[in-house]
Amino acid sequence: MTIDFHSHILPCLDDGSSSVEESLHLLDIMAQNGTDVVVCTPHFYCHEISISSFLSARQNSYEQLKPYLKPEHPKILLGSEVLYSSKLNQLDDLKKLCIQGTNYLLLEMPYLRLSGQMIDAVSDLVDCGKVKVLIAHIERYLNFTDYSDLEELMSLDVLGQLNANSFLDRKTKRICFKLMNQGFVQVIGSDMHHENRGVPVNKAYTVIEKKYGSDKISRIEESGKRLLNDMETYEVIL
Numbered sequence: 001m002t003i004d005f006h007s008h009i010l011p012c013l014d015d016g017s018s019s020v021e022e023s024l025h026l027l028d029i030m031a032q033n034g035t036d037v038v039v040c041t042p043h044f045y046c047h048e049i050s051i052s053s054f055l056s057a058r059q060n061s062y063e064q065l066k067p068y069l070k071p072e073h074p075k076i077l078l079g080s081e082v083l084y085s086s087k088l089n090q091l092d093d094l095k096k097l098c099i100q101g102t103n104y105l106l107l108e109m110p111y112l113r114l115s116g117q118m119i120d121a122v123s124d125l126v127d128c129g130k131v132k133v134l135i136a137h138i139e140r141y142l143n144f145t146d147y148s149d150l151e152e153l154m155s156l157d158v159l160g161q162l163n164a165n166s167f168l169d170r171k172t173k174r175i176c177f178k179l180m181n182q183g184f185v186q187v188i189g190s191d192m193h194h195e196n197r198g199v200p201v202n203k204a205y206t207v208i209e210k211k212y213g214s215d216k217i218s219r220i221e222e223s224g225k226r227l228l229n230d231m232e233t234y235e236v237i238l
């Protein structure tokens, strides 16, 4: 089962799909590329919007799309991509932003050097027990921070997600493999915003299979299923 853990395909919510037609086109592309389940993760910025307003906007967007969904489209799960803030663990309803049916929160770190303070705040978020943490596109932060900082972040009790398109570039592919070898990566996402921004998860699977063999794909798929079953972080890390 191919699960896409990160996408911006709900219409008119963020910098992703700008219409129902575009969302349907992106879902067609995913279906043609073998995606079975897609987690829709519109951006959530706690300094811009309340959780309740975000959730009603997301529901409205989904309701607009729903009548046009086809049986061949991937199954849609609702979620969000929550930008880091030191105040996240003070939000009462934070759990409502998690991937549908789970207590896993897709957390986006800021595009800055990862400071000790940020890593401590993520650690506090994990320890507060309200949510479990899946760090979004972990490879991307290496444009802004040292490898050792990312290593420190990923050594917390968190899971890691990579973007599929990072496997299609020679330089970022090497970084992805390094992160996978260190056990920091459990799941893949398309991070699809538009037809030309983000690629389906199976594009990464092809590259991963060539490097590690099909067993690795089975493990990623199993980790994904465990995550969606809301198993504990250590049970998702295979």
Ligand SMILES: [Fe+2]
Pocket: 006, 007, 008, 081, 191
């Ligand atoms: Fe994203």
